Amino acid sequence: MRAIEGRAFAAGMPVAALMEKVAGLITRRVQALYPLSTHQKVGVLVGPGHNGGDALVVARELHLQGYEVVIYRPFSRLKELTQQHAQYAESLGIALVNEIEALQSCDWLIDGLFGFGLERSLSASIAEAVNQINQWSVPVVSIDLPSGLHTDTGAALGTAIRATQTLCLGLWKLGLLQDNALEYVGTAELIDFGLPLADIEAVLADSPCIHRVTPQSAIANLPLPRSATTHKYKMGHLLAICGSHRYTGGAILTALGARASGVGMLSVAVPESIKPLLSAQLPEALIIGCPENSSGAIAQLPESVELSSYNAIACGPGLTMDASTVVERVIASDRPLVLDADGLNVLAQAGTIPTLTQRQAPTILTPHFGEFKRLFPEIAAGMTNRVIAVREAAQQTGAVVLLKGARVAIANPDGTVWINPASTPALARGGSGDVLTGLIGGLLAQDMLQSAPIEAAVQTGVWWHAEAGMLAAQERTELGVDAFTLTQYLMPALRSHLQ
Numbered sequence: 001m002r003a004i005e006g007r008a009f010a011a012g013m014p015v016a017a018l019m020e021k022v023a024g025l026i027t028r029r030v031q032a033l034y035p036l037s038t039h040q041k042v043g044v045l046v047g048p049g050h051n052g053g054d055a056l057v058v059a060r061e062l063h064l065q066g067y068e069v070v071i072y073r074p075f076s077r078l079k080e081l082t083q084q085h086a087q088y089a090e091s092l093g094i095a096l097v098n099e100i101e102a103l104q105s106c107d108w109l110i111d112g113l114f115g116f117g118l119e120r121s122l123s124a125s126i127a128e129a130v131n132q133i134n135q136w137s138v139p140v141v142s143i144d145l146p147s148g149l150h151t152d153t154g155a156a157l158g159t160a161i162r163a164t165q166t167l168c169l170g171l172w173k174l175g176l177l178q179d180n181a182l183e184y185v186g187t188a189e190l191i192d193f194g195l196p197l198a199d200i201e202a203v204l205a206d207s208p209c210i211h212r213v214t215p216q217s218a219i220a221n222l223p224l225p226r227s228a229t230t231h232k233y234k235m236g237h238l239l240a241i242c243g244s245h246r247y248t249g250g251a252i253l254t255a256l257g258a259r260a261s262g263v264g265m266l267s268v269a270v271p272e273s274i275k276p277l278l279s280a281q282l283p284e285a286l287i288i289g290c291p292e293n294s295s296g297a298i299a300q301l302p303e304s305v306e307l308s309s310y311n312a313i314a315c316g317p318g319l320t321m322d323a324s325t326v327v328e329r330v331i332a333s334d335r336p337l338v339l340d341a342d343g344l345n346v347l348a349q350a351g352t353i354p355t356l357t358q359r360q361a362p363t364i365l366t367p368h369f370g371e372f373k374r375l376f377p378e379i380a381a382g383m384t385n386r387v388i389a390v391r392e393a394a395q396q397t398g399a400v401v402l403l404k405g406a407r408v409a410i411a412n413p414d415g416t417v418w419i420n421p422a423s424t425p426a427l428a429r430g431g432s433g434d435v436l437t438g439l440i441g442g443l444l445a446q447d448m449l450q451s452a453p454i455e456a457a458v459q460t461g462v463w464w465h466a467e468a469g470m471l472a473a474q475e476r477t478e479l480g481v482d483a484f485t486l487t488q489y490l491m492p493a494l495r496s497h498l499q
């Protein structure tokens with residue numbers, strides 16, 4: 001962002017003019033959020049840099065429009081432009097207070113303490129003020145980032161403002177899409193102030209791309225519309241290998257996720273003894289009963305199973321580590337593969353990187369952080385940035401790696417990362433990952449026939465899964481989204497976007 005701004009300044013855009021433009025847009029937005037008629041008294045937190053400068057311009061404009069503005073500016077040294085705005089605000093008679101307590105009676109606050117220039121932890125006195133604000137129930141709009149968050153990692157450096165809204169300026173800051181930041185960001189929106197595309201491209205050309213998954217991109221990757229003359233074998237055949245006597249539900253949820261993908265043919269390999277349960281739930285699927293060992297895990301696939309007849313394999317949910325022989329066999333196969341849960345644990349035990357570098361076919365790994373640590377102990381050890389970590393994992397293995405969490409990050413071996421920006425904590429429940437594995441597997445089996453890029457199925461699956469969770473949470477509360485219910489919301493969630 002600094003480099004992009006720098007190019008605009010070097011080309012002749014005055015710094016003060018850009019600040020005026022940006023702050024004008026912020027002013028318009030905050031007036032809509034907090035109208036004068038109901039939110040007259042506004043406190044403005046002003047830091048030493050240009051984030052503070054933006055805040056001072058907004059303070060001035062709100063003052064001129066009749067808001068009762070109170071400025072809290074706890075720094076003696078300000079950047080030059082910020083200093084000028086501070087001086088002008090004072091000349092207009094805008095109130096300046098030295099004690100944070102004076103802001104508690106405000107109707108709302110604007111946070112312009114720090115933006116992307118924050119380099120170190122907040123000092124004790126600033127941290128104390130931030131902690132106090134966080135205890136009030138006064139809404140806060142943060143400019144660019146909640147002050148205290150690191151712009152890339154999203155980590156709170158000491159502490160950070162818990163914003164109600166964050167108005168991110170120009171380009172999305174990566175930190176806002178990190179799990180770390182979610183407690184602080186509130187509702188995030190982008191204020192587009194017309195950065196020249198040529199400058200953005202010139203600066204970003206050398207760095208691997210980080211994208212937000214959008215509804216448009218996710219929907220574009222769906223296997224829709226179907227060809228009028230298609231038939232079931234042209235719509236992909238997925239083999240799901242999952243479940244054990246102990247974890248029957250994992251197999252059912254994986255299969256229901258796969259069913260929702262619209263895959264042409266679904267085969268589900270489970271231990272022989274649980275075959276009737278699966279058949280009862282999924283009349284359309286081909287349930288393959290497998291020989292099982294004494295613990296009720298799949299011992300091996302029946303001889304009749306030809307792996308080469310499937311377009312993709314999804315393997316792992318509910319298998320237990322006792323099914324390692326089967327997992328090793330599918331890893332050694334030449335089929336596109338989604339590995340999850342115990343599939344990942346078996347892979348970690350076999351040695352993640354040496355095993356995967358021998359695979360010829362595409363592989364998708366879908367770990368949560370615990371599984372990620374087992375798969376990639378070295379990357380996880382020093383991890384401060386999920387996005388960098390998942391990118392390294394993909395680069396080292398040649399696999400597409402999806403790191404689960406509040407904001408799922410998907411990395412492709414060329415270094416590109418996609419982050420799904422919206423989801424719901426309602427999904428933090430046992431079994432919701434199994435649904436995702438099946439869904440991605442079903443999309444992958446269809447994509448393989450259309451030669452779509454592997455990561456397309458992953459992005460679309462992640463987005464769709466989160467949309468289903470959000471729709472279910474909206475109708476049933478965040479407590480009402482068990483994994484089975486989630487499978488029932490996949491179709492309605494998609495339909496609401498296709499209308």
Ligand SMILES: NC(=O)C1=CN([C@@H]2O[C@H](COP(=O)(O)OP(=O)(O)OC[C@H]3O[C@@H](n4cnc5c(N)ncnc54)[C@H](O)[C@@H]3O)[C@@H](O)[C@H]2O)[C@@H](O)CC1
Pocket residue numbers: 005015016018019020022047048049050051052054079113114115116117118119120121122123143144145169170
């Ligand atoms: N020209 C403009 O008007 C534009 C302004 N923007 C704004 O400018 C901001 C970036 O401005 P700056 O680069 O000045 O940086 P910030 O305003 O984010 O703050 C950095 C300043 O605080 C100091 N600092 C860093 N960590 C500190 C700490 N822990 N305790 C005390 N002081 C600390 C730094 O030395 C620097 O002076 C953006 O976040 C955004 O709000 C841009 O987004 C868009 C264009």
Ligand SMILES: Nc1ncnc2c1ncn2[C@@H]1O[C@H](COP(=O)(O)OP(=O)(O)O)[C@@H](O)[C@H]1O
Pocket residue numbers: 341368404405406407408423424425426427428429430431432433434435436
């Ligand atoms: N706080 C959260 N916000 C949004 N999504 C979440 C959150 N916590 C978990 N999830 C999602 O829920 C799913 C959980 O998967 P996983 O951990 O594999 O569970 P299980 O193995 O029990 O199915 C993942 O898709 C993950 O991204």
Ligand SMILES: [K+]
Pocket residue numbers: 051111112113114115142143144145146147
């Ligand atoms: K801020």
